[in-house]
């Protein structure tokens with residue numbers, strides 16, 4: 131088939147129906163990233179309100195009640211609706227291109243995951259508009275979040291939406307695993323996989339093991355609230371501590387679910403910036419895998435203050451320090467790569483990568499401090515912890531996300547961003563960030579608790595709080611400049627060539643933006659950096675003669691030897707309707723129990739439609 135025919139075969143129809151039925155990984159990935167970015171802006175605004183309230187002692191920007199809602203929504207939105215989904219979106223967009231295939235393994239499931247995520251996110255925010263948003267912190271511990279102490283509807287929104295949302299994360303993880311294992315272009319053996327793909331593979335496996343405990347925790351909390359069970363109610367023989375274990379068995383790996391793709395981004399960008407293959411590829415891969423395993427053995431370091439036996443907490447303290455080893459291996463590999471580089475072009479994305487290195491190292495150092503039990507007992511629940519986790523979350527995830535946006539923007543939109551504006555915005559974000567969060571270390575050491583809506587003038591905390599709030603607004607200004615640049619350049623930026631950065635991975639071998647089918651011809655891979663090698667003869671992807679199907683080549687898991695041809699499903703509106711039916715079941719749980727079976731039944735209908743065999747027509 132010609133490029134134009136293929137483009138039509140893999141495209142989606144125009145109009146509303148086309149919008150609802152699109153399943154192409156680039157469409158879904160873009161939607162995830164844009165939606166997650168909007169949630170980032172919303173949660174960022176909430177943070178500005180929080181900081182405005184703490185600007186002076188006895189501030190009155192937010193009422194105590196609203197303050198609780200704002201930090202809970204800020205934390206929950208950033209963690210559940212921004213950081214993880216953004217990286218999923220990036221992975222869904224970039225991975226198939228990087229491994230040289232035409233779409234994800236289960237395109238319809240992919241679309242379904244997005245609709246679930248969208249409904250859950252919007253619904254959670256409705257609660258804020260109605261003034262009854264969740265208010266028990268982003269980890270919502272019972273008994274505070276149980277029916278006794280939170281009788282209102284606020285926490286109902288949280289338990290149902292969090293459980294529902296994780297369906298989307300699980301779906302994306304399963305697809306990413308299958309796609310990476312089975313659809314790599316022939317020749318891309320495991321030892322030649324780009325480091326970003328390795329990172330995504332580890333992330334996806336971690337999601338599969340980490341999310342179910344969270345679903346269980348929130349569902350149990352839901353039944354405690356709706357049906358009067360006693361999973362976490364001490365009065366009925368339940369154990370509040372069980373919730374903490376379940377939550378953090380998810381929660382700590384979650385931090386690394388966010389971090390690993392960020393590390394993958396950095397391992398992709400730095401070698402490109404200095405035009406040199408990464409130093410210690412094998413060590414970096416093994417370190418990533420080690421982080422994935424180790425991160426499941428650390429969760430109790432969030433519970434040092436819960437009164438667990440000292441032997442146990444000390445064990446987790448040791449494990450927490452252990453995980454710094456693989457992280458440090460990666461950091462040294464990056465530094466060595468920059469050191470041995472052939473050039474250094476200070477693109478905005480390179481600046482963000484370096485900003486990440488500096489900030490993440492500082493966050494890692496305070497991480498080692500709070501990993502020790504006696505130190506943590508002193509600073510637990512103070513602003514020291516707020517400073518620590520923003521250093522790792524903003525330094526370790528938001529900076530790499532901005533780096534990734536600046537790096538892949540030309541590929542996704544076909545347009546270049548404005549370097550000058552990007553650098554000004556980077557300076558504002560970087561300086562604003564450190565101005566906001568560095569003072570919080572000191573405030574924490576001076577004893578200022580987190581999650582308090584105000585403080586007394588006698589405490590002497592005013593100066594540093596002022597500094598922090600000013601920093602937050604500088605940071606906000608930087609994000610605003612980025613946002614304007616993104617919107618402007620998406621429509622009016624200069625046209626991008628296929629490979630503006632001289633990068634080495636396959637997504638840069640096709641046009642910017644890529645055609646619907648990604649690649650007309652298959653580029654055989656013989657090394658880790660295929661585009662830095664002399665170009666081999668491309669092979670035509672075979673069609674089944676006479677049939678108009680969406681064909682992809684599948685390969686063996688380790689060696690990526692060609693195995694078979696698989697035909698992927700076409701566009702469909704049924705994933706959308708299935709997501710709507712399940713939303714009805716989950717949301718219905720809050721309104722009337724009967725809506726649950728109704729939603730599930732409609733879901734059954736949608737599933738039937740989804741799998742209905744269809745005669746493929748020539749488009």
Ligand code: HEM
Nearest residue numbers: 174177180201202205208209213267268523580581582602
């Ligand atoms: C954009 C700049 C940001 C600012 C100015 C900011 C500010 C704050 C502040 C002041 C608090 C503490 C509220 C309190 O304890 O009273 C807080 C809590 C929190 N932030 Fe941020 N934050 C920002 C970005 C982020 C990002 C990017 C993430 C995650 C990816 C994040 C995750 C959290 C979490 C999980 C909490 C804890 C909420 C809770 O205590 O339940 N924040 N933030």
Ligand SMILES: [Cu+2]
Nearest residue numbers: 382428431432
């Ligand atoms: Cu942790």
